[in-house]
Amino acid sequence: MEYDIIVVGGGHAGCEASLASSRLGNKTLLITGNIKNIADMPCNPSVGGPAKGILVREIDALGGEMGINTDKSHIQLKMLNTKKGPAVRALRAQADKITYPKEMLKTLKSTKNLEIKEAIVDDLIVKDNKIKGIVLETGEKISCKIVILTTGTYLKADVLVGSERKPSGPHGEKPAKNLSDNLRKLGLTIQRLKTGTPPRIAKDSIDFDVLAREDGDNVLRTFSYDIDPLYKLEDQVPCFLTYTNEKTHEIINNNLKKSSMYGGYVTGIGPRYCPSIEDKVVKFADKERHQLFLEPESIYYDDIYLQGFSTSMPYDIQEEMVHSLKGLEHAKILKYAYAIEYDAIDPLEMKASLENKKIENLFTAGQINGTSGYEEAAAQGLIAGINASLKLQDKEPLILKRNEAYIGVLIDDLVTKGTKEPYRMLTSRAEYRLLLRHDNADIRLREFGYKIGLIDEERYLKFKNKLKAIEELTNYFKNNKLTTKENNLIEKLDTSPILDGITYYDLLKRPNITIEKLENILNLDLNYSNDVKEQVEISIKYEGYIKKALKEADKLKQLESIKIPNDFDYNEVSNIASEARQKFELIKPVTLGQASRISGVNPSDIAVLSVYLKRIKHE
């Protein structure tokens, strides 16, 4: 029995990879340690948020599943950063930890070409540095053309609580004990990472009356561009806020040595943006309190996720810590917090297509590549699934640029800068975030999705119609104007009087003038969807800024257009600093642009390299 593509791991990366692969017509096998844990959310019960929410939209635009699946399963939805500009707005959902995996499994099971198998993978079959298949723990061999590894935190996973360490994946699941050692034998560099998760509290043991409440938005929205909202506003479930206090900090400080982290029991490197509460208290000693969120995990059971309180203290100390919190004085801990250590590969060893540089036809996606987060994992899974398929079709891989998608930023960062800590997507990582908005992900990426074959004709036609409507409405605003005779209307619009005629287009550039206001006061009959209006309004209002961003992006394109040959010998360039030379040799940047983004490389190294590349071109 031979498969085209085998996906190892059924988390968020694995699901997207399997779906993309099978939907593109490849005979696909998804191998997971436990079918019950497919699309599981072992950490926080949420999808989206700043930057991450935009990743989800991009996944949807390309034809991935995460957006739709979240729409099917969330219990609260919010638009964040509404008081800020359009570039940083993002959706965040509280996903139901029961419904989300259930819906995903349903989709997987109903997808053609896709089989699911429960097993642990021990080794890869590699011949002449090329994938031939996999070996299961049982010794069974399955051959295939391409393997996509999406093993999450399961590679040699150890769960840590206080001084205790035991080999285990999340939820006490079996870890993959042998695969990472075998990957190392195949020549891959393995690094050890760490992450953690906070305690879960019994809902009825919390005194919610004394806590601040956070509700969902009063507007129906969806992550996906293709479906209508499936939830009712009134069904949304609230979250709550609490804070640490002096007493909490005292308990932590008095027991620091008992935590896995500070007791010296941890070897993996944890993320800066996801620090344990011990870290926060130690590193920010002057802060009187730290904010914590109480998030419901599901409407089907009672666990409340205590976001912000991840720790590796022993159980008894965790009890003390939790009980020191306002509203949680009598809280019952259902699951204790723990830290988890796991093996990951060095992402510098992969190409921007997510294919490994050392082993042909081996793709990796998600936490195994050193990232953190469901959204980051799903985005890579989708790209790995797409590029594995393209590889089988002998086509060029899909490599999104930094000015095209957060996905492009994510992958470029991984393969160019590598990561020493679990990598999280942040808006601040994107230089062109004004171009990479949550509202225009379809405009940026749907064409790719269609060409690849993940967006069907119906969805594509809908998208094309949207583009047409945007153009029409923009032209309408350009071609219609107010004359000086209509200064009474201008007055009503509450904007400064005009001396000459002014087009609606230019009017919309003024602060305080929105399409909605124009519609109301000028009695316009604009038969367009809110999506279209939003798109037009943003591109008019922020035209200046958008032009600036495009100009910046052009500079990038220039650097990206200078290609570095794959066999380029950096020893030929005598005056590059040795650190830069080592990095260049390891990373093998494809363009001068990529070379310039490598950390530890100075502008002068790039200057030297650029001179050399020019010389080569002339010769």
Add this chain to the structure above:
Amino acid sequence: MDDTIVSIATALGVGAISIIRVSGKDSISIVNKIFKGCNLENVPSHTIHYGHIINNSEIIDEVLVSIMKSPKTYTVEDVVEINCHGGIATTNKVLELLIQNGCRIAEPGEFTKRAFLNGRIDLVEAEAVSDLINSETELERKVAINGINGNLSNLIKELREKIIKIISNIEVNIDYPEYLDIYEVTIDDIKNNVPIIKEELKKIIDDYENTHILYQGINVAIVGRPNVGKSSLLNKLLDNEKAIVTNIPGTTRDIVEGTIIIDGIKINLIDTAGIRETEDIVEKIGVNKSIEAMNNANLILMVLNNNEELTEEDKELIKKCSKPTIFIINKNDLETKLNIEDFFDNIDKNNIISINTVDNKEIDKVKNKIKELFHFDKILNSDFTYITNLRQINEIKKSYNLLLELEKELDDNNELDMLEIDLKEIWNTLGLIIGESYEEELLDNLFKNFCVGK
């Protein structure tokens, strides 16, 4: 950059000893080929050796040779310096021998360029060194040395620090909107900082204008209709100050008739005096030439004749004076026929001086007026904290203009993440001056200063 370069490091004809500097991977072996005394390829780094430069068996010069091996050298490459004692002709002969043996004559500033490309010095330092090499007067040297000390770098770093603080705070507000304890940046935080940064940049720009005067000198156009005494004034100025240059082409199409130095500052006198004056038509051309000269000048010396009444041509020229102007009523030793009262209504009387070109002391009046107008005292006593070259000042002016734009934007846009785009551009533009990169620094700052995450 793998060839070996050579040049004479000391000014030709100045001093008895000249130093020839060689840099590149073959520098030691090349010098060794023409050196007799010891085997330079076997000596330790940073040592000096006595011997002779020979051509076949003929001794060319008695020399001291310094061997400095990579990387602790100015260019980070192997460097050899040869101290020649035999005067300019011999030095040239040694240079020639080195070239015959495989060296290439260095382009101007190439040693510094290599130092920069090899990461030995940063951009600001490299530029300051090149300015130092090209400085002609003592003051210029002072200015160039200050540049190396990095005052500019320090100020730019300080300003960028201010900006990055706001930026990273805004970024945290964007990425972690749900954290209510984190300080939320307000428009006022930006409004309060913009004027401070603007003022600092303005100081740099002012300093530049002053140093520019130091480097380039003041271009002075002497204008006036024929026969008012332009030529005598010019010659008197040149005579008295012993013009250091004559008849060299200036940066513009004008001919710099001569450059004099007043208190260490160069005054480039632009000639319009030679324009001939017989026919009416040519008279007209004279006016056009004068206008052109005025356009290219920092200062106009408008010469009038005390002994004649004001003519239409005078009036025409006076109207055209578009730059700071000193009105020189010449020939005050002759009878006053010029009635200027009614015409000079709009002109600062302080800038009118009356002289003649017979008495040397009278010329001092002109010089003193120039010193006064250009605040020589200030320029000369300035400590030149912020020294910039053209590239740097362009970035600073660009940053300054971006700040002006941001100020405008602050009035009608209150979306902080959009304003942050402007701040980032300013931050990046300032970063270009000192060649620092963007993202890593930002993230480090972000996580150093804020406590966020699950």
